[in-house]
Every structure is written in structure tokens, then in C-alpha cells.
Amino acid sequence: MWRMRRLGRRTTARAAILALTLALAGCGVTRGDDSRDLLLIIPNSPGGGYDQTGRAAVAVMEDNDVTGGTFTVENVIGAGGAAAMTQVVGEAGDEHTMMTVGLGVVGSTYSFASGYGPLDATPLAQLMSEPEGILVPADSPFETVDDFIEAWKADPGSLAIGGGSSPGGPDHLFPMQLADEVGIDPREVNYVSYDGGGPLTSALLGAKIDAGFSGPAEFAGSIEDGELRMLAVSGEERSPQEAFADVPTLTESGIDLVFLNWRGLLAPPDIPDERRDELIGYLETMHETEEWQQTLTDNGWTDDFKTGDDFETFLQEQDERVSTTLDDLGLL
Numbered sequence: 001m002w003r004m005r006r007l008g009r010r011t012t013a014r015a016a017i018l019a020l021t022l023a024l025a026g027c028g029v030t031r032g033d034d035s036r037d038l039l040l041i042i043p044n045s046p047g048g049g050y051d052q053t054g055r056a057a058v059a060v061m062e063d064n065d066v067t068g069g070t071f072t073v074e075n076v077i078g079a080g081g082a083a084a085m086t087q088v089v090g091e092a093g094d095e096h097t098m099m100t101v102g103l104g105v106v107g108s109t110y111s112f113a114s115g116y117g118p119l120d121a122t123p124l125a126q127l128m129s130e131p132e133g134i135l136v137p138a139d140s141p142f143e144t145v146d147d148f149i150e151a152w153k154a155d156p157g158s159l160a161i162g163g164g165s166s167p168g169g170p171d172h173l174f175p176m177q178l179a180d181e182v183g184i185d186p187r188e189v190n191y192v193s194y195d196g197g198g199p200l201t202s203a204l205l206g207a208k209i210d211a212g213f214s215g216p217a218e219f220a221g222s223i224e225d226g227e228l229r230m231l232a233v234s235g236e237e238r239s240p241q242e243a244f245a246d247v248p249t250l251t252e253s254g255i256d257l258v259f260l261n262w263r264g265l266l267a268p269p270d271i272p273d274e275r276r277d278e279l280i281g282y283l284e285t286m287h288e289t290e291e292w293q294q295t296l297t298d299n300g301w302t303d304d305f306k307t308g309d310d311f312e313t314f315l316q317e318q319d320e321r322v323s324t325t326l327d328d329l330g331l332l
Contacts (some may be wrong), residue, residue: 044195048164051196079114122268124265133239162193162213173322
């Protein structure tokens with residue numbers, strides 16, 4: 001059912017993405033079957049949440065010699081993560097490649113009609129989850145989330161809202177659900193998509209947008225430096241990070257909305273079960289290290305670790321979450 005539904009989408013968009021990813025794949029790293037080295041594909045630009053999570057996992061695994069080899073990390077930029085997804089699916093049978101994945105990649109497969117989604121690959125593990133945050137430049141006139149919501153409701157289209165993911169990703173779904181919750185038609189939201197946290201930060205600092213929506217951990221440095229401010233976070237509780245200790249949740253501000261993002265890892269399709277289990281074993285070993293547990297704490301990430309079949313079931317639920325939300329908001 002999954003493949004039939006995916007492959008029934010517009011093939012012209014898929015062909016364009018496939019052409020792009022084939023060109024990118026030509027620049028990849030070739031490894032022999034007996035190599036212990038691995039390639040980790042990051043589906044957006046440096047500085048974003050996928051990049052931050054993937055490189056943190058690589059650092060822990062290399063420092064603890066988990067795999068017996070080394071990693072090459074490659075950022076594949078394009079189509080909000082759908083280009084990387086298509087590349088990984090095209091590497092069927094490759095036992096030496098992994099890719100970071102999350103809600104944004106699930107969403108990009110809808111917004112770019114790529115034809116391939118995370119369930120067309122081999123699910124390995126979910127690593128973490130985190131809330132979203134509402135960010136503004138330090139000199140923004142919005143001192144509180146109430147200030148922002150009041151101005152947004154008065155004239156939704158006049159405020160440029162940025163996010164580090166494509167339509168259908170967490171940085172898009174969150175403001176759309178927030179708009180719906182406070183009485184704004186999501187179709188009136190002026191959303192500007194950026195490919196990761198790095199470009200989103202530049203847009204905020206350059207006053208190209210009025211507010212940004214993304215994961216807090218990516219912006220701790222800019223907040224500590226006084227360049228940005230965070231008005232609210234979307235979790236059930238405040239962030240444990242010191243930089244955000246005084247930032248209220250939406251529910252504290254009287255807005256009945258909790259929203260969580262997540263990230264994990266995939267492998268290409270059609271790898272042997274034994275190799276899938278070995279890759280999962282690497283991640284299980286990493287998860288148990290003190291270094292990874294400290295990484296979770298340092299970034300304010302929740303330890304939502306699940307592997308294999310449990311992760312595959314979760315991915316099915318997340319696909320339904322994205323499609324239902326987009327459909328309910330009239331955006332699909």
C-alpha cells in the first residue's frame with residue numbers, strides 16, 4: 001500500500017529530484033563490502049537539526065570505536081530532504097550508508113511529491129525528540145508570545161514566518177497548527193521555507209522574516225550572544241537548557257498546543273537482516289554511552305529511543321500524522 005500510494009504521485013517532480021540526486025550520488029564515497037567505514041547522509045545544510053543530530057551521533061560512535069571504522073558525513077541539500085531520501089532509496093543494498101531522518105523528511109515527500117518516503121528505506125532507530133520554539137531577532141517589537149499572536153491575528157499575511165524545513169516539515173506544521181489554534185486560517189500564513197537552521201538564523205538576523213519556528217538547540221549560541229530571543233517553546237515542559245530556562249511553554253501562555261519533533265536514522269532498502277541488526281546494534285551501543293546521554297542533556301533533547309520494527313511502526317504513524325494534518329488544514 002505504501003509503495004503504491006507513493007508511486008501514484010506526480011512523476012515529473014520525482015524525475016527532477018531523481019536527476020538531482022543521481023548527480024549528487026556521483027560525488028559519493030565508494031567502499032568495499034568488507035569495509036568498516038560508513039557514510040552518513042545529512043538531508044539538509046550544515047547547522048540544521050539533522051546535521052547537529054547526525055554529527056553528534058557520529059562523534060560519539062567514533063570516540064567510543066563503536067563500529068570499528070570511521071564515518072564520512074555528507075550534506076545532501078535539496079527539496080527539503082526529499083533529494084537525500086531519493087538518493088538513499090537509490091542505493092538499495094548498500095550496507096555502508098545511513099541517513100538522518102525526521103518529521104521534516106516525511107513532510108518533504110508530500111510537499112515535493114518525491115515518490116519515496118522513509119518507509120521505502122530500512123528503519124534503524126529513533127534517537128530523540130524535542131519541542132519547537134518561536135524565535136525573533138533581539139530588536140523585535142514582540143517581547144512576549146502574546147505580543148506576537150496579537151499582531152499575527154490582526155494581519156496574518158503581513159508577518160513573514162520562517163522555518164528550517166519545507167512545507168509539511170515540523171517548522172511548517174508547527175506554525176500552521178499554532179495559527180489554527182489561535183483562530184488564524186493557516187492558508188493566510190506567510191510561510192518562508194529555509195533549508196535548515198543555518199539559513200533560518202541568517203534570515204532572522206538579516207530581518208528578512210519577522211519570526212522563526214524551529215528546534216531550540218540549534219539557536220542556543222545566538223540567544224546566549226543576545227542576537228535572538230525565544231518567545232515560547234512547544235513542549236509540555238520548559239527546556240532544560242540554561243539558555244531557555246526563562247522561556248515559557250505555549251500552555252503556560254494560555255495556548256492549548258503541544259508539538260514535538262523527532263529525528264532518527266535509516267539505511268538503504270534491501271540490506272540483509274543481519275546487517276540491519278548490526279547497524280541497530282551500533283546505535284544501541286551508542287545510546288548507552290555516557291557521552292550520548294550527556295549530548296541529550298546538553299541539547300535539551302528527550303531520549304525517545306526505539307529501533308527496528310518499533311521504529312517502523314512509529315514511521316507509519318508519523319506519515320499518517322503529516323498527511324492528516326496537512327489535509328485537515330487544507331494544505332494537501
